[in-house]
Amino acid sequence: MPRLLIGNFDFEHTLVSGGQQSPAGLRWIVAELACCWGVAAEEGDVLWCPEPIHEGFLERLQEMGLPPLTLASRTCEVPPGLTLVPWGWTREVIEFGETVSAIIEAPPLDVVLMLNSRRFSHEQEQTLGVGLPGAALVESVSDLIASIEQFVSTCSGWVVKAEFSNSSRERFVHRSQQLPDISTLTRWAQRRLARGHALFVEPWVERVDEVGVQLTVPRNGEPSVEGVTRLLVDETGRFRGCEFTPSLGDDSHWADAVSAGQKAAGIAQRAGYFGPLGIDAMRYRAVDGQIRVRPLQDVNARWTMGRLSLGLRQLLTTGERGTLVPRWDRGTFRVRPNLVVELGNAETVQRIE
Numbered sequence: 597m598p599r600l601l602i603g604n605f606d607f608e609h610t611l612v613s614g615g616q617q618s619p620a621g622l623r624w625i626v627a628e629l630a631c632c633w634g635v636a637a638e639e640g641d642v643l644w645c646p647e648p649i650h651e652g653f654l655e656r657l658q659e660m661g662l663p664p665l666t667l668a669s670r671t672c673e674v675p676p677g678l679t680l681v682p683w684g685w686t687r688e689v690i691e692f693g694e695t696v697s698a699i700i701e702a703p704p705l706d707v708v709l710m711l712n713s714r715r716f717s718h719e720q721e722q723t724l725g726v727g728l729p730g731a732a733l734v735e736s737v738s739d740l741i742a743s744i745e746q747f748v749s750t751c752s753g754w755v756v757k758a759e760f761s762n763s764s765r766e767r768f769v770h771r772s773q774q775l776p777d778i779s780t781l782t783r784w785a786q787r788r789l790a791r792g793h794a795l796f797v798e799p800w801v802e803r804v805d806e807v808g809v810q811l812t813v814p815r816n817g818e819p820s821v822e823g824v825t826r827l828l829v830d831e832t833g834r835f836r837g838c839e840f841t842p843s844l845g846d847d848s849h850w851a852d853a854v855s856a857g858q859k860a861a862g863i864a865q866r867a868g869y870f871g872p873l874g875i876d877a878m879r880y881r882a883v884d885g886q887i888r889v890r891p892l893q894d895v896n897a898r899w900t901m902g903r904l905s906l907g908l909r910q911l912l913t914t915g916e917r918g919t920l921v922p923r924w925d926r927g928t929f930r931v932r933p934n935l936v937v938e939l940g941n942a943e944t945v946q947r948i949e
Contacts, residue, residue: 598640607684684898753800808902819861825902837921853877856891874900
């Protein structure tokens with residue numbers, strides 16, 4: 597069934613904003629990333645693209661063997677009867693689908709909200725005993741300060757994360773054994789606590805590697821693992837891209853992460869969710885020098901960049917490596933899509949941008 601692909605990459609903001617418009621900077625990111633769906637398209641799919649992008653990128657992907665993708669910038673250009681496939685399910689995207697007579701099969705929105713909350717991944721970590729030492733859920737500034745004080749003499753820093761966030765946004769990072777400016781931290785925390793959301797305190801640990809376990813949760817039957825993708829991040833932990841080399845799924849280092857992901861997918865299914873599920877996992881060096889795995893670092897009941905990149909695996913030959921890297925050059929989406937794909941090996945790298 598042909599699909600209508602909606603890149604509502606401001607999903608987390610929309611999910612909790614009560615219908616408020618996304619900030620201008622976030623709307624710019626949404627427009628520039630619209631082209632990402634091109635790497636996961638199937639025959640007959642239509643991409644909703646309200647801002648113009650350079651079709652040459654999609655043409656180059658088609659020349660390499662990916663299916664053609666039709667662009668639609670006005671509702672009158674959207675054929676009726678397409679299956680709606682958004683980045684993430686929100687009331688707003690469902691209403692849009694209704695205006696273009698799309699086929700809508702959405703999981704309950706309250707379940708989507710619950711699964712994308714950091715509270716859910718924190719609770720699952722506590723249940724399985726796989727969270728970071730000292731990690732805590734706090735709902736007041738006093739509890740926040742008390743939780744942070746335990747890290748002063750035990751680790752080289754800590755991070756406070758909001759209940760809803762992605763791509764390392766909505767967090768307060770402190771890389772020191774000294775307490776920060778309490779007034780600055782308090783103002784940051786109070787703005788988020790005032791929304792009725794919790795905060796999550798974690799020690800800052802030495803990252804070794806990170807992956808995304810990509811799963812599909814069906815209405816009925818066992819959830820399936822679609823693949824494992826490596827997260828490319830900078831030294832601050834911010835997402836910079838992903839690697840979709842097929843052999844990552846055979847790496848025994850991530851066996852526990854895949855197993856934990858399947859358990860989380862089962863819980864999501866029993867709660868009523870169906871659709872894509874991406875779970876970020878991390879290998880890190882503990883204080884005692886041992887390498888440990890944090891299998892449920894983040895749970896995303898939506899599409900992810902790693903999930904999109906799986907569509908490019910068909911372009912790789914045996915032994916080749918592939919990466920997908922969004923590029924943040926503000927204001928250029930009217931000229932070209934900000935996406936770089938690299939395929940090949942150390943000797944021969946093919947670059948598409």
